[in-house]
Amino acid sequence: MSLLRDLREILSTEQILSDELDRLCYSYDSSFISRLHSFCPDAVVLPRSVEETAAVIKYAAQQGIPIVPRGAGSGESGGAVPVQGGIVMDLSTWKDVVELDVANMQILVRPGLVHAQLNRLLAPHGLFFPPDPGSSKMATIGGMVANNSSGLRAIKYGVTENYVLGLEVVLPDGRVITTGGQDCRAIKNVSGLNLTKLFVGSEGVLGVITGVRLRLWPRPQSRGIVMAAFPKLEDAPKAVMAVFQAGMLPSGMEIMDSSAIEAVNLYHPQLKLPAAEAILLFEVDGNPPGVAWQVDQIRTICQRWAVEVEEALEEERMTQLWEGRSLVAAAVSRLRSEGTRAFIGEDISVPLSRVPEALRGIKSLADKHQIKVVLFGHIGDGNLHTAPVIDPDDEGEVARVQHLADDIHRLALKLQGTVTGEHGIGFVRSQYARQEHGLALDVMVQVKRALDPLGIMNPGKIFPSPAKGAGADGKGTASTAQ
Amino acid sequence: MEKELRRLLNKCVRCGTCRSECPILAEVGFEGASPRGLIFLLQGLLSGQVAAKKMADRVYNCLLCDACTAVCPSGVEITNLIRTSRMELGRIPAFGPLLKLALNMFLTRPTLVAAGSRLLWAYQRSGLDRALRNTGILRILPGDLGRAEHMLPPLSIRTARGMLPELIPAVGKRRYRVGYFLGCATNLLYPQVAQALVRVLAANGCEVVIPKEMRCCGIPHLTYGLVDTYAELVQSNLQVFKEAKVDAIISDCASCTATLSQMGKQPLGCNADLPWDEAAKMAKKVWDFSAFLVDELGPNRIKRDLAGKVTYHDPCHLARGVHVTRQPRHLLGKLGLELVEMPNADVCCGAAGTFALAHYDLSMAILKKKIDGVGRTGAPLVATSCPACIMQLTAGVKAYGVPAKVIHPAELAAQAY
Ligand SMILES: Cc1cc2nc3c(=O)[nH]c(=O)nc-3n(C[C@H](O)[C@H](O)[C@H](O)COP(=O)(O)OP(=O)(O)OC[C@H]3O[C@@H](n4cnc5c(N)ncnc54)[C@H](O)[C@@H]3O)c2cc1C
Ligand code: SF4
Numbered sequence: 001m002s003l004l005r006d007l008r009e010i011l012s013t014e015q016i017l018s019d020e021l022d023r024l025c026y027s028y029d030s031s032f033i034s035r036l037h038s039f040c041p042d043a044v045v046l047p048r049s050v051e052e053t054a055a056v057i058k059y060a061a062q063q064g065i066p067i068v069p070r071g072a073g074s075g076e077s078g079g080a081v082p083v084q085g086g087i088v089m090d091l092s093t094w095k096d097v098v099e100l101d102v103a104n105m106q107i108l109v110r111p112g113l114v115h116a117q118l119n120r121l122l123a124p125h126g127l128f129f130p131p132d133p134g135s136s137k138m139a140t141i142g143g144m145v146a147n148n149s150s151g152l153r154a155i156k157y158g159v160t161e162n163y164v165l166g167l168e169v170v171l172p173d174g175r176v177i178t179t180g181g182q183d184c185r186a187i188k189n190v191s192g193l194n195l196t197k198l199f200v201g202s203e204g205v206l207g208v209i210t211g212v213r214l215r216l217w218p219r220p221q222s223r224g225i226v227m228a229a230f231p232k233l234e235d236a237p238k239a240v241m242a243v244f245q246a247g248m249l250p251s252g253m254e255i256m257d258s259s260a261i262e263a264v265n266l267y268h269p270q271l272k273l274p275a276a277e278a279i280l281l282f283e284v285d286g287n288p289p290g291v292a293w294q295v296d297q298i299r300t301i302c303q304r305w306a307v308e309v310e311e312a313l314e315e316e317r318m319t320q321l322w323e324g325r326s327l328v329a330a331a332v333s334r335l336r337s338e339g340t341r342a343f344i345g346e347d348i349s350v351p352l353s354r355v356p357e358a359l360r361g362i363k364s365l366a367d368k369h370q371i372k373v374v375l376f377g378h379i380g381d382g383n384l385h386t387a388p389v390i391d392p393d394d395e396g397e398v399a400r401v402q403h404l405a406d407d408i409h410r411l412a413l414k415l416q417g418t419v420t421g422e423h424g425i426g427f428v429r430s431q432y433a434r435q436e437h438g439l440a441l442d443v444m445v446q447v448k449r450a451l452d453p454l455g456i457m458n459p460g461k462i463f464p465s466p467a468k469g470a471g472a473d474g475k476g477t478a479s480t481a482q
Numbered sequence: 483m484e485k486e487l488r489r490l491l492n493k494c495v496r497c498g499t500c501r502s503e504c505p506i507l508a509e510v511g512f513e514g515a516s517p518r519g520l521i522f523l524l525q526g527l528l529s530g531q532v533a534a535k536k537m538a539d540r541v542y543n544c545l546l547c548d549a550c551t552a553v554c555p556s557g558v559e560i561t562n563l564i565r566t567s568r569m570e571l572g573r574i575p576a577f578g579p580l581l582k583l584a585l586n587m588f589l590t591r592p593t594l595v596a597a598g599s600r601l602l603w604a605y606q607r608s609g610l611d612r613a614l615r616n617t618g619i620l621r622i623l624p625g626d627l628g629r630a631e632h633m634l635p636p637l638s639i640r641t642a643r644g645m646l647p648e649l650i651p652a653v654g655k656r657r658y659r660v661g662y663f664l665g666c667a668t669n670l671l672y673p674q675v676a677q678a679l680v681r682v683l684a685a686n687g688c689e690v691v692i693p694k695e696m697r698c699c700g701i702p703h704l705t706y707g708l709v710d711t712y713a714e715l716v717q718s719n720l721q722v723f724k725e726a727k728v729d730a731i732i733s734d735c736a737s738c739t740a741t742l743s744q745m746g747k748q749p750l751g752c753n754a755d756l757p758w759d760e761a762a763k764m765a766k767k768v769w770d771f772s773a774f775l776v777d778e779l780g781p782n783r784i785k786r787d788l789a790g791k792v793t794y795h796d797p798c799h800l801a802r803g804v805h806v807t808r809q810p811r812h813l814l815g816k817l818g819l820e821l822v823e824m825p826n827a828d829v830c831c832g833a834a835g836t837f838a839l840a841h842y843d844l845s846m847a848i849l850k851k852k853i854d855g856v857g858r859t860g861a862p863l864v865a866t867s868c869p870a871c872i873m874q875l876t877a878g879v880k881a882y883g884v885p886a887k888v889i890h891p892a893e894l895a896a897q898a899y
């Protein structure tokens with residue numbers, strides 16, 4: 001085992017995992033497709049410094065061994081799964097705060113810091129990092145940057161990329177760069193090509209992120225939640241549009257269909273959500289009188305269609321409602337005794353005006369394929385999550401759910417949307433890249449080749465393999481980056 | 483059974499939520515040590531991808547603290563699955579057949595337990611313990627038993643059972659007839675807790691029975707997957723409490739409380755023919771001491787206020803097993819103490835039954851975090867409702883030099899009555 005022997009020259013023994021069972025535990029993330037295969041890495045390393053990371057990458061480059069960066073493995077697209085073997089680099093144990101600069105409202109952290117922990121440590125300083133993924137409890141900042149994650153507050157606060165001031169990245173040849181200016185702490189900065197934005201959302205195919213400088217925002221003084229229950233699913237998007245038209249921008253606008261409501265009630269029985277075809281959760285934040293005013297306005301608007309509207313203003317109730325919604329993605333498994341939630345076809349995003357069409361479309365596709373699906377999502381930005389609940393031991397269902405996912409992705413493109421609003425391409429959605437990006441895909445491939453000519457960084461992700469590269473419409477040149 | 487196991491394991495959607503809570507993962511860091519990793523490997527075990535002999539040790543790298551199960555959105559019964567797999571794998575690392583024998587023979591019989599403890603007491607009193615510690619001979623004990631030996635508190639020669647009569651009358655008018663489930667640890671290690679508890683209950687109008695025939699609650703057996711012995715214990719305890727005709731069953735031990743509260747639930751892989759329904763009814767009568775005092779009795783006749791700061795550690799089995807977190811805090815406040823919360827009050831202290839014996843370093847690392855939290859409160863008292871936690875925390879404050887006394891809420895309550 002020369003690989004292990006070589007790695008031991010670079011890292012201490014406890015930072016290298018070679019035991020088969022330990023390695024197997026890196027063959028999955030939450031994506032359903034990774035459940036159907038066994039992608040076992042040859043070794044797993046747990047670096048905790050830039051030097052260690054760079055040394056491992058230099059070695060891998062010499063040997064031509066794939067490197068797969070990984071945070072918490074909560075990704076839903078197989079991004080952290082070693083589809084071509086190689087070395088998985090688990091960065092979740094490297095989670096220091098290098099520097100909290102309160103005066104300049106920014107923080108420099110290591111990639112393994114977990115989102116919820118970051119916000120917990122910022123709270124006493126009156127600051128926060130606004131993007132709020134449902135996976136806040138587990139997702140790492142490195143994973144969020146690599147996936148350009150967002151979540152429940154994207155409608156008002158945007159996505160991770162809006163907060164990244166600069167990155168420290170180890171490139172596929174082992175060089176270490178700092179983007180956004182080597183010593184820069186300015187919040188506004190248009191100097192040079194925007195490499196920061198290139199690496200945000202690059203899903204680990206361009207390098208390993210070892211440091212993240214995040215811009216922080218003042219924490220709002222107060223918040224409030226309006227929960228509205230609609231007897232008809234189609235009415236929910238109407239209420240969303242009406243709130244926008246009334247000149248308001250809530251910090252969150254979330255939808256859950258009847259099954260999602262049931263699942264949340266099973267997860268948190270004390271919440272006692274009303275049965276309805278759809279529930280909308282609106283979160284508003286800001287100063288207390290502003291919050292009160294908006295809550296009141298939104299309630300009045302919703303009452304046009306809703307049968308029940310609740311103003312939740314107590315912290316405990318709000319936290320529970322938010323957590324219930326955040327984790328409904330996994331809670332839907334509770335709906336069926338022999339079933340489990342499959343993370344597949346789960347992340348389309350469509351223009352606001354086409355949300356009703358998308359909701360209807362997904363439901364009819366699910367009927368066509370005879371798969372039970374649960375719908376929820378960030379309706380304020382058109383990002384709809386479909387959660388199929390299947391029996392993973394039933395081969396028929398396993399096949400049908402994959403066809404369903406394919407159809408949902410195609411529906412999204414037809415509606416001028418995208419196959420992924422926030423979870424990324426990974427290795428489960430690359431077949432749509434040509435149709436979605438046309439010639440721009442070739443430029444992406446060029447960028448990848450320029451930075452990673454050997455193709456060792458997270459191979460098999462984002463870019464379609466040559467066979468799939470032609471895309472659904474058959475146009476454009478077949479391309480591959482590996 | 484295999485089908486049922488597969489169904490339960492399939493429930494895991496690999497979301498990773500459980501990663502956020504596991505004290506073991508927080509220490510060691512790699513996925514294989516996480517609850518999600520364990521569930522994945524158990525799936526592999528069931529499908530034949532993972533060899534049983536490689537799994538045997540891994541299923542013991544868990545505190546069974548339930549922190550993961552409590553947050554799992556998908557409803558995976560992680561801890562139960564780990565317990566069941568222990569039974570299936572049927573091997574007890576580090577201790578081997580000896581502990582198994584002890585669990586099957588020894589802990590199930592009250593008189594044998596007491597006899598054993600008296601031997602231990604004699605060992606401590608003779609000074610032999612110090613002598614052995616000095617020679618380092620303890621190091622050759624299996625696993626980490628040798629190094630963990632210092633965690634054992636000084637035993638008292640008399641057990642609680644020996645000090646207390648079988649029936650204690652209520653002071654004043656009788657409001658309830660309660661059974662006191664005198665657990666093994668309190669009986670042997672902390673008889674003063676038992677005395678205090680009985681005094682407070684009696685002062686609040688309870689007639690207290692401590693049935694002689696009561697046996698272990700069965701948690702060690704469940705922990706090591708000995709479900710048949712467990713079922714035997716349930717059956718016998720059920721009978722004992724039926725005969726005692728009590729309104730409620732009170733326990734001062736978080737683990738006993740949680741186990742008895744589940745006594746109506748047939749463990750996976752157990753085929754014993756028991757009146758589980760009846761056991762379920764009995765289980766409804768089980769109360770933690772503080773919960774009973776606060777929610778049912780209303781701690782009224784307090785004679786004098788205590789003063790000073792106290793912090794409270796939530797035992798895993800109380801906080802997540804039976805969701806009792808509010809009542810002990812309320813009680814401490816009622817007694818006149820000022821409660822100062824420690825950070826992560828509900829994180830496992832690392833004791834977890836015999837876990838500390840087999841994984842000494844890991845257990846101490848988890849304990850250190852806990853004790854750092856205690857230290858930050860500046861409170862001279864740490865209250866907790868579980869003898870195993872008392873033992874672990876006491877060893878912790880000593881090892882890490884935090885000047886705090888660890889005490890059961892019942893003892894504090896007794897000072898006020
Ligand atoms: C229940 C649930 C709810 C979710 N809700 C949301 C949501 O609301 N919004 C949302 O956007 N996502 C959501 N997600 C998806 C997922 O949690 C996010 O994509 C998250 O940011 C991934 O972080 P991670 O640490 O788990 O990364 P991983 O899954 O480990 O990795 C994700 C990708 O990033 C790469 N990567 C990781 N670390 C680095 C690094 N340091 N350098 C370079 N590349 C790296 C990996 O190679 C991989 O391609 C949810 C997931 C679950 C299971
Ligand atoms: S929280 Fe539950 S569903 Fe999610 S990974 Fe852990 S065990 Fe699996």
Ligand code: SF4
Nearest residue numbers: 504544545547548550
């Ligand atoms: S029971 Fe506790 S120690 Fe065991 S896996 Fe769950 S969280 Fe970790």
